[in-house]
Amino acid sequence: xxxxxxxxxxxxxxxxxxxxxxxxxxxxxxxxxxxxxxxxxxxxxxxxxxxxxxxxxxxxxxxxxxxxxxxxxxxxxxxxxxxxxxxxxxxx
Numbered sequence: 001x002x003x004x005x006x007x008x009x010x011x012x013x014x015x016x017x018x019x020x021x022x023x024x025x026x027x028x029x030x031x032x033x034x035x036x037x038x039x040x041x042x043x044x045x046x047x048x049x050x051x052x053x054x055x056x057x058x059x060x061x062x063x064x065x066x067x068x069x070x071x072x073x074x075x076x077x078x079x080x081x082x083x084x085x086x087x088x089x090x091x092x
Contacts, residue, residue: 003046005039020046 005018006028017033020042029042 002050003043005036005043 002022002024003020004023006021007018008014009019014033016036018036018039019033020029020039021027022029029046030039033039034042
């Protein structure tokens with residue numbers, strides 16, 4: 001997951017407190033350190049939201065590709081028709 005608990009910063013310990021940080025963007029989810037239990041709960045909530053977002057994103061992609069396939073088949077049939085009419089015009 002792209003989140004972790006930062007227990008200290010610049011050599012300073014937060015003394016039983018932590019900050020939840022996104023490892024990809026570096027975004028801190030609180031301005032000041034919060035108690036460790038609350039930080040762990042916040043971490044679980046963020047990870048669950050990330051899983052749900054990833055799951056929904058995957059579902060949307062699958063639906064899009066299935067509709068695109070139908071459009072490609074229709075376009076392919078249309079080009080076949082064109083080729084037939086062009087070839088028939090050349091033989092006349």
